Amino acid sequence: MNDAPLGLLFGILAILILLSGFFSSSETGMMSLNRYRLKHLAKKQHKGAMRAAELLARPDRLIGVILIGNNLVNIFATVIATILASRLYGEIGLAIMPIILTIVILIFAEVTPKTIAALHPESIAFPASLILKPLLILLYPLVWLVNSFSNGLAKIIGVDPSKASISDQLHPDELRTAVDEHGDLIPDQHQGILLNVLDLEKATVEDIMIPRNEVFGLDLEDDIPTLLKRIRTSEYTRLPVYEGDINNIVGILHLRNAARFIHGDNKSVTHEAIRRFTRDPYFIPEGTPLHTQLMHFQRQKRRMAIVVDEYGDVQGIVTMEDLLEEIVGDFTTNLAEEENPEISQLEDSWYLIEGGTSIRDINRHLSWELPTDGPKTLNGLIVEELQNIPAGHTGIKIGDYKIETVALSDKMIESARVKAV
Structure with a gap:
């Protein structure tokens, strides 16, 4: 090697630095890939994404093959640079060679390639997987040996590399941040709905219920003319029916059923007729989270629930419409407008x-x-x-x-x- 032409040595050194840059950019590109986009592309049979996903399934092996390759080319580059420095400048060259080589590697094999890979991870990682995958097979015995020792050390401190996965779980707060950060890709209205869905688990039915003092219902102790007036003037389609006190709810009357007993004159209407066409009340505890209650409404085929406290006393009512408004917003006039009474x-x-x-x-x-x-x-x-x-x-x-x-x-x-x- 000492007798090799200087031009050849410089050419080999340049190739080694390029290879070092390849390994450095590959490492950064692979680790900077968006895991969810990668999973999406892999499902669409994108070959580069499929290769990258396969390599990232065992990151310990991927990092192992990249670092083995990178260290090998850097060591060889050091050897070549030492020979060149010795032949060109003698002992002075050997003294300044580490400084010059460090600067060259930092610029051309580390900082620049890694910066490009961090900004464009897919453009670097997907093509690099064409080389890394066969290289992993070729160097597998050495990778296995290195990983055996490194994984053993990792397990001592409580980390099991074999259980690593690219399907990382997002915390709800992290998912909220993701929606906020990608607001330019999601229409404002849709973005608001997504954020409201994430907030459902933070609230309970107590937060959105209509309090008992504002509940509009039918008291069976009232006379028939009073009850009929309330039915005919009601702005709601479902009315709780109770006896004397709202804690004594006997059922829920849907006004479409009122036509079955309101016919002829008012004398034909009886308290028993009203009671007969009510549906059994559906009671829920006041601490039920909204996302849980949404599923309960769907499972029970209900649109109204009676909210009770730990003693069984009625605290209010909550409807499917109230819950949906927490997701999509008000269906009626905005509360902040001047004509709103609240x-x-x-x-x-x-x-x-x-x-x-x-x-x-x-x-x-x-x-x-x-x-x-x-x-x-x-x-x-x-x-x-x-x-x-x-x-x-x-x-x-x-x-x-x-x-x-x-x-x-x-x-x-x-x-x-x-x-x-």
């Missing part, structure tokens, strides 16, 4: 909000971040902060929000002015 916009960014308004509704429609881990309504939030129902008008600050009471009663705060600061 939230009205005032001057200087103030909003007049009814005390019974759900905090989730306020946050969703005003893009606020009032705390939701405690009370469910604005009234409850203020009362919890004050530790009592105020005797007169008062103002408080909760986080980044100013709140001033407007209308009070003995039982609750009827309305308040709220502003984000």
Whole structure:
């Protein structure tokens, strides 16, 4: 080798540096591949993706063959560079050779190839798999020997490389970030729906239910004219039917069934007729997560459920429409619009909000971040902060929000002015 022409030695050195760059870029390209896109392309029979997926199924072997190849070519490059430095500059060349070779390898075999591979992993990894796969077969005995020792050390610290997989699981928060980051690929409306679906597990039916004091139903202790008036003026298609107290619910009446007993004059209608055409009530605990209740509605073929607490007392009702609105948004007028009775916009960014308004509704429609881990309504939030129902008008600050009471009663705060600061 000492007698070889200088031109040949420089040519060999250049080839070795190129090979080092190939191994370096292959490693970065393979490890930078999007696992989910790779899986998608492999399912579509993309040959490069299939090869890359097969190699990544055992990353310990892939890294082993890449590092063996990279170290071999770097060692040979060092030998060739040493010979060239010795023949050209003697002992001085041997002294400066490590510095020059390090700079050359860093620029041409490490930083540049790895940067390109990180930016365009598929363009590097898929073609590289054509070489890496047969090279793995060729060097398998050496790869096996190296991996046997390295895997043994890994197992000592609790890592089993043989169980590695490219089908990494995403945490819901990570999936949310993925949806946010790729918003330009997903229409805004669809992106919002996806994020709302991910949020279902964070809320329970208690967060979206209609509270018992707002439930519109039929009390069988009322006389027939009163019941018929409520049926005919109802804005809802399903009404809970109870006796005296809402805790004594006997069934759910669908108004399409009302035509079966409302015929002729009012004298033909009886309490028993109303009771006969009701469907058995469907009770659910108040702590049921929304994503679980959605499946329960589908399995039970129901559209309305009665929410009860741990003592069996009715707390409110929740419907399929309420749950779907958590995913796709309101089907009716936006709560933040001026004509809405619960939230009205005032001057200087103030909003007049009814005390019974759900905090989730306020946050969703005003893009606020009032705390939701405690009370469910604005009234409850203020009362919890004050530790009592105020005797007169008062103002408080909760986080980044100013709140001033407007209308009070003995039982609750009827309305308040709220502003984000």
